[in-house]
Amino acid sequence: MIGLQYISTRGGSDHFDSAQAILKGIAGNGGLFVPEEIPSITASWLEELATLSYRQRALAVLRLFLTDYSEAELQECLAAAYSSEKFSHDAVAPLTVLNHDSSILELWHGPTSAFKDMALQLLPQLVSTALKKTGETAQIAILTATSGDTGKAALAGFQDVKQTRIIVFYPHGGVSDIQRLQMVTQEGANVAVGAVEGNFDDTQNGVKAIFNDPDFNAELKKRGFHLSSANSINWGRLAPQIVYYFSAYADLINEGTISNGDKINFVVPTGNFGNILAGYYAWSMGLPVNKLICAANSNNVLADFLQTGTYDRNRPFHKTLSPSMDILISSNLERLLYHATEGDSQQVSAWMKQLADYGSYTIGRDLHTKLQGLFWASWADDTSTAAAINDVYSQYGYTCDPHTAVAWRVADEYRCQTGDETHVVIISTASPFKFGDAVLSALGQKQPEGDEFSALDALSQFIGWPVPAPLSELAEKPILHQSVCSKGEMATFVRNILEK
DSSP states (O other), X not given: OOOOOEEXXXXXXXXXXXXXXXXXXXXXXXXXXEESSOOOOXXXXXXXXXXXXXXXXXXXXXXXXXXXXXXXXXXXXXXXXXXXXXXXXXXXXXEEEEETTEEEEEOXXXXXXXXXHHHHTTHHHHHHHHHHHHTOOSEEEEEEEOSSHHHHHHHHXXXXXXXXXXXXXXXXXXXXXXXXXXXXXXXXXXXXXXXXXXXXXXXXXXXXXXXXXXXXXXXXXXXXXXXXXXXXXXXXXXXXXXXXXXXXXXXXXXXXXXXXXXXXXXXXXXXXXXXXXXXXXXXXXXXXXXXXEEEEOSOOHXXXXXXXXXXXXXXXXXXXXXXXXXXXXXXXXXXXXXXXXXXXXXXXXXXXXXXXXXXXXEOOHHHXXXXXXXXXXXXXXXXXXXXXXXXXXXXXXXXXXXXXXXXXXXXXXXXXXXXXXXXXXEEEOBOGGGGHHHHHHHTTOOOOSSSHHHHHHHHHHHHOOOOOHHHHGGGGSOOOOOEEEOGGGHHHHHHHHHHX
């Protein structure tokens, strides 16, 4: 029996099962893999979900999408990904209810203190299982661009995983000091890290160019390598993120905050559109969602798109307090457009070509109106972000990182503009300790003398939270990766690494 199949957002007749799509990462025509059909859930299924652990909830959701994986295979993958050795909280993704209308979903209790762990602890398990299932003998070369958190989470997840190599590129000077140290101290015989002169979009475009270079891919194939990705362009990265939207809803039922069937809002700090797209898939499956609220920083290309219907990356690039959102080309938006146009791959391809050639495209009025039925969007600059960190701490004694603060500020704006009193779940994407300097300043505290670890200690003393061990331990780790290259040298960097 053929299970759920995956196809390209840019058309073609090829169909793949989920294991094949995960290994490929990106479709041969440059499109992204999407499920041919989106599975649906029932109210009773959702009621039962509330009685389960996070790992069991993940099994319930993922078995609907990864139909070629057996239940035993998925259970083994999930047990390895969400173990107590890797996640410091028993709930894995705990929900903190701050008041009657706002909760915070903490996705940063994994080994790298960022939400990317929720997917990137599972993706390597899915890849390893897929290699066995498909009989693939090539070495899988994982190639990833990061704006901060994906890089470390991918490196940690794939460290010394058999039959894989992983190469991570990050924008030189475009991530926080802690994020950089997390990457350049990464151990593992199969890992490599390179800084790229430019911003994240330069880095991401360089990676895409390598994927779309047929000659380079043919060269690697002859040498026994097959390129894949740990970015959210890989379906194996995106599917695990759907789980925590359902888990948050289940926890709200258990808390008595809502009843099964009540609609809620999610506010998502958004850069590459993968996180909020996972919410879209959850809604498409039947999760009772009223609004998906897109929260951007000063690089507000997505907020503008959802407000106007025009996507235009031709604008200044800003380095902000929330660097993981410093992105002007949001790859996963392509998947949303595919589904929203009911699979019009020709139109999606045309828009992506306009984006590549001219840096912008405009969708029609009807489609824009359709998107606004589910999505709402705004943005916050650094001043508002810092004020939100201070406000949340002053009112609730809760400390949030700059990305979460952006979402909090946009949630406030949404309520003021719409009067909507639906319960809001704010997606918290990183520990405040990953941005100690920025959080300390926002809380009105003097920056201590010394290195970035002095700020972590000072923040810990002020808020009374312990510094996550994986971050405090960075101070003792040697720098292992010091390479810097231009965008044009990225392919050569990959070639040299894979020759070792």
